Amino acid sequence: MVGRDGERARLSAFVRAPDGQALVLRGEAGVGKSTLLDLAARLAAEEGQLIVRATGVEAESGLPHAGLHQLLYPLLPDTGRPDEHWRDEYRPDDPRLSATARAAFDAAFGRPDGPPPPVMALGIAVLDLLSWTASKGRPLLLVLDDGQWLDGASAEVCGFVGRRLAGRPGVKLLVAVRADTASRFDTAALPEAPVGALTDADATRLLDLHHPELGRQVRGLVLEQAGGNPLALLELPAHLASGPGDRATQDLLGLHGVPLPRRIQEIYAARLARLGDTVRAELLRGALDGAAARPGDGPAPVARYRMREVDEAVACGLLVVEPATGELAFRHPLVRSSVVQLATPDQRRSAHRVLAQLHREYPERRAIHLAAATVDPEEGVAADLEAAARSATRRGGARMAVSWLTRAAELSETRVDRSRRLGEAAYVAGQADHLGRARSLALAAAPGADESPAAVLADSYLALYREGEVRATHRRIVAAVERLRDSPDRRPDHPDQGPDCPDEVLDRLVSLLLAVSQYAGNRATWQRTHEVLATLGGLATERAWMYGSTWSDVVRHGAGWSRRVERASAGLEEQDPWDVTRLAVSAYHLDVLSPLRPYLERVVDRELDTGAMSSGIVMLHLVLLDQLALGQWDAAERTGHRALALATERGHGLFAHQARAYLAQLAAVRGRTAEARELQAAVDAWARPRGIGFLTQIADAVGATAALSTGDYETAFLHAIGITTPGAFRPYAYQASRTLLDLVEAALHTGRAGQARAHALAARDAGLPDLSPRLALITHGALAMTAEDDTEAAAHYARAQSHPAAERFPFELARIRLAYGIAVRRLRGAAAARIPLTEAARAFDRLDAPAWAARAHAELRAAGVAPHTPAPAPLPLTWQERRVAELAAGGLTNKEIGERMRLSPRTVGAHLYRAFPKLGITTRAALRDALTRISQPTPTP
Template identity: 40%
Template sequence: MSLPRPPDGDPALVGRTADLDLLRSFLSASAAEGRALVLSGEAGVGKTALLDRAAALADAAGVTVLRASGVEFETDLGFAGMNQLLLPLADRRGGLPAAQRDALNVALGLDAGPPPDRLLVFTAALRLLRDAGPLLVVVDDVQWLDRPSAAALGFVARRLAGARVGVLAAARTEAGGFFDASGLPRHEVAPLDEPSAAGLLRARFPRLSPGARRRVLGAAHGNPLALLELPAALDDRPGAPPAVLPLTGRLQAVFAARLAGLGPETRALLLLAALDGGGDPGLLQQAAGAADLAALAPAERARLVRVDGDARLRFRHPLIGSAVVAAATLAERRTAHGRLAAALAGDPERGAWHAAEAAAGPDERIAGRLERAALPALRRGDAGGAVAALVRAAELSPGVRDRARRLTRAAYVGANLGGRLREAAGLLSDARRADPEVAASLRATVAAAFLLLNGDGEIQLAHRLLTGAIETSAHDRADLFEALHMLLLVCVYGGRPELWPAFEDALKAAPRPLPPALELCGTLFADPVNATPASLRRLDAAIADLRDQTDPEDIIRVGLAGVFIDRVTACRDALARVVELGRSGNAPTPSINALIALALEAFLAGRWEQARALADEALGVCEEHGYHLLAWSARYQLGLLAAVRGDDAAATALTERILAWTAPRRILSAEAYCAHVHTLAALGRGDFQDAYRHAASVAPPGRLPAHAPQALWVCFDLVEAAVRTGRDAEARAHAAALDAAGVAALSPRLVLLASGASAMTAPEDRFGELFERVLAEPGAERWPFDHARVRLAYGERLRRTTTAGPRRARDQLAPALDVFERLGARPWADRARRELGATSFSRADGGLTAREEEVAALAAAGLTNRQIGEKLFLSPRTVGAHLYRIFPKLGVATRAALRDALADRPAPAPGSRDASW
């Protein structure tokens, strides 16, 4: 039998490829020689969906399908299940022997008569089914079949050999019932794995918020019914208690079915266990008071709970706990929360939450406890938990000022750490309605500025709000420092000189001591060129302290301070912890910055595939949470990778996407980042004029502008482009500016770039010494792309200017080529390969060298000296010098005669070589 495959992408069968393959095999075998199979699994796991698909496949193949389903409240009706199955075959009963026919008619309620002999009924059913083949019998919820039907089905299922009949049944795991599946093949339908569960949720609920998605995935444990039902019941407000999810009526019926037979003492203990969620027997006993935990035994026998190897009580599925809570009255839940709050007096966080849930109305004492409980959540990076605590504290606040203050703080945490821009805007609106004066506070202004900056890119308005709020009155120190951090980011992203004086004045006026991260970012992130040795030492000390740091905000701020001076590698472990926090849903906003910083570090270290993966992940998180500002930073990383790999179309598309969003908002720093991408792309394709134009837009030759940290990233590029376009004076001026600013003192990588720039512009008697010195710097090869570019520049100059040039050039060009090829830097590999080819000599008869051959061919094709130089990485003057030597060798005086002269030359003798170059 040929079985059609189901349509690809059917959400109901996401993650069921192996199960479907098994069913196809079963259907093929059963249609040929008879088979039985029992699908078992927990309620809601998807057994019915698989039965439906099997029935559809069989029907499409021309197989008759008979279906029945056990009904929980019909288990006392004799042969009710067989009646469902066999009635469609009523017209075939005439072919049965009379005794079997009569017995079957009575059993199915079609004729009156004394109770029939069961063996006659069973054999009649078997013969009827065998005669009707090919046939598929599908029975769902077989555990609820009535006793006679269950016995008949078992009799038939064990006697299918040689028949063209398949029996496919589904039963809940450990559900009991009358059907005896012993000896029959079984297949356990497992819950969906995590990727499949996430895929099903995305397919059915594409607009579900990230926080809600995480909660549903965690509670459903791969159960498809729970995945499809929970989103409809979920309360996804920021302050919703995180422990227990609400259930729809359908889920409640599935997961609470076995609670009804338990006694009140057992249900009370289960309620404590469900609301606590930790399963600590000591805590349960303390909260239960005089109750005996032995009363949980009936729940264990009913397979609702189990005791793990660590002696903790666990629900067999998280939604059983939700069903326990849903079945309890409001008074019972408050009483249980109150007992748990008392038992957790030594645990401020958990105790505060239970006290809040036990509260019957506003209570400032409990609200204060809950607000204080947000602090440890923040320190460990649990932004969602902190927001929930603050919102619930606001709900419990009797006074409007306290309510507004707590809502404002929740909005700030939600936006700055929790990835909740839309929710934060709503919380700020709620705070404004509660108390306009509090809503105008500095903390509220910081939250509003964060929303303006990251959501809408409103640089000017965010700057005006912050500077105005900072200047108007005295502020709490912590709020002021947060405002200065935000103002710093506004200035950095704005990229406009006129924004900086307000920040610098506010920083000078701020009370001392400044927080270390603020002081470091205020100098090293904002203007790293002017870093002092003392500030570098303080940064290195702060990075060393990150080993024990858990606050994601502090980690990110220290990391940002080191991003332009190559300290990210030292922060890598701490930043990786922030990324993991984001992946777990606790601090998505800092994780974006961490991913972007790690992508840059991987790019510079030559781990380009890892860099792409990190940048892609950062972009995905940005798009998921609506962080448009940070999204262009991720696209910049992808643009760098496209540029160095020679994918100019992708590099251009990415920068156009960046500028389409940033240009209307006058976010000028984005222009410098895009110019960096274009500079690398132009250098790769040999368009040195374009490379010079873009690099000079970031840092004019001979200048390192204040508050333009990107100038460090194009310092070598600018000098190279200037040299290649004959701008020797500009190249020397910029190399001198790098030296005067002490750029090489900032990091070993900047030693490589700044000293490499000096070597490129050095006179004939010094460049070799300078190149050799910089390439021998300890650890210089940690930045393989930059190191190979300096080697390439050295090899190019050696080949052109020294007697022993070709041989010495090959010593530099060959390893550079190896690195470029390993990295996938195709344009630079092509360039190094051409240079290596030019170190070989082409003729022994006084003819042209390899380089002269290239120049002559391009000149004959009509290219100008500048165009030839751009293609061959030469200055126009060098091209002219080559042509000056080429013309007399070929006996021509004009370019017009070159083509014919080249065509008329005799072929060189085999193995001949030229001593000139």
């Protein structure tokens, strides 16, 4: 602590402050950060605080949440019984953590219940745990050393928590990181305290205190070489005394110009060289397994290698004994680095084999050691690495999986297995947005074969994502599918669809072919794709037919798929992220995306961080589309801008313009026509020359909606018929059915009642009400608007408004209610029109669609409702809706509500979707206030 008066004072104030806060100590290796952490821990102990310590481990920097597990493990219940899930110790009334927080910890630490949660969800759960711990009257200090080695996921959560501690008394986070090593804490926006070198006077005083016997010449050399680094001041004299004076001095001077941490490592290496082989082997196992991590106030969260019979290393100052626990730890991280660097390759491999056996219950840790332990091809090890890679992919570790698959390929015993695993690595690398690496891996899988399946996949993803190239990409994939279909190496009788079956490569090619066809969005491309699909026979999976039917033309091919999509959505946690996104795209086309959205929101941050980047961007698009449909437009706008920023940053022209198209749709429904038309023009100018019909159709739909918002019905009609002609639905134009209401309204307002009626009847005859809930709603709305008699109109208006899913599409429902109110006012008088017009006006106000709201309020004034007349009371809730809303307001999840009321979680969600608009709210957080406001008694069941 010589020369650290300023740091001591700041740490003392930090520890004793009543308010929660975070602090990062930053300095070079050996400058004394760990000693300052020790000081803070001692001061906190004197104050009666609970101290939890952890250390970042370089060997675990690629394992998501490994550091967070180490930090939180002492605070979690039942830490002494690793064979049982800690969550089993919670009683139903246990106040420590909410069910949501427990689920977040379960997911983050590898429990089977679900995937790792996003940073925000896990961060909130950590804050809850820390606050509960501190609320028991004992303040909490979290001490994290070597934060630069913390895995990315843990560092993100620590940053999130640290930024929010100010309002949580009794909880503090103290982190030490190296100044010369990049880490997530560099951008965490946490308060920092630099720990610099000692002044010349303080360096002299420290040296004299510990080595007063040094001669003047040696003393001057040490001071010059140490440069004020405390660790160097303590270690250099011992190095000089360990050998002949001239030789040791020459060694030291020979390292002049080498960074100081490296010089200190050389000193430790000299001590290690004098140890026996057995001791060095023990030290190596401990170093490779992270034994340098200081244990916390409880047992280690993962079994660590326990070094034995290493008294010799303790005696020479390489190891220390923790006084609180008696555990051995490396004196400094530089010791650990020296141990690893001094070992020969054979010695490191031998140590990794021992550690792989130690971690046989932890597949991903075992994979790390297996990959490093094996030299010659060994199929068993390669298979273990491949299995670990698949597990990592499903848990958001696609980037790590590429390394393991590449290593598995190197250890494969046959050429076929090597090529297959390299092809798998290339595919995962492409999904993780490492497109250049995907290309190189694909070529390595089949040297000299530019048209190998792996090469075609890698190149096609690059062409599609970056340039939006659909025409040439489609032709190339078709050729690859036909070659693979006719290949004599194909084994159609193979019982698995797993990684060792060539048909998985065929399935991936087919899925990409379908995606390219969807973006092309034209009849010729889809017909050619369906021809190829038909020639595959039993080789085409049900998923392929599902995507081919729902992505192409739901009017002609979508019947009967909704139930199958729901069944396929039952086990999302066990599916690869790209399979989840493909399934969710089918759900979007069938308007049943909402049940999948919670899962997408949980995993999207994980995929964008360490997983499949391209799938993560698609997930953002899907979340945006569901938010847009449900009327959550502010949230949709935030999601859209995030997706746009990510796609632009990654150079994905296709995804960037897709995000612009969705933002244009949002601007159009909100009446921001200038913004909508600017985005529409940008999308159209990029997509139309490339033949990307998927985006040009959205551009036309934006034009129609924007014109409807301003009352320019002629322009709206011209845009609508650019998508499809009245009375028909253009084949393979996915916006043809989605813009049904736009075309009908535009036609009616421009005197084309016959064309409007023909289009509504075409929707009915095509069976649109049976395809999706949204199509049912707008088809009955269109039939009501164009009905030839009042009885038919009233029947269709009633069917539209009473549809079970009507409230899930508030914008379309409000448009139908507005049209109904106008019709009723003209036919039955003002009084009868007030309720539907009020409902429409309230919905448009809530959605923030001012142009539509102004139209509804104008009709209300015509119906005799003064502008400031209070709106009618909220619509009454049914008994089940009221009960579900009360339980949800109490914090229960849909699953928990379903268990109490003997309903499925999906039915509970449907009740909430109907209750929200009746209460005038859009989130669960507003339920309690809304229920308090309404005065109606609870209805009788």
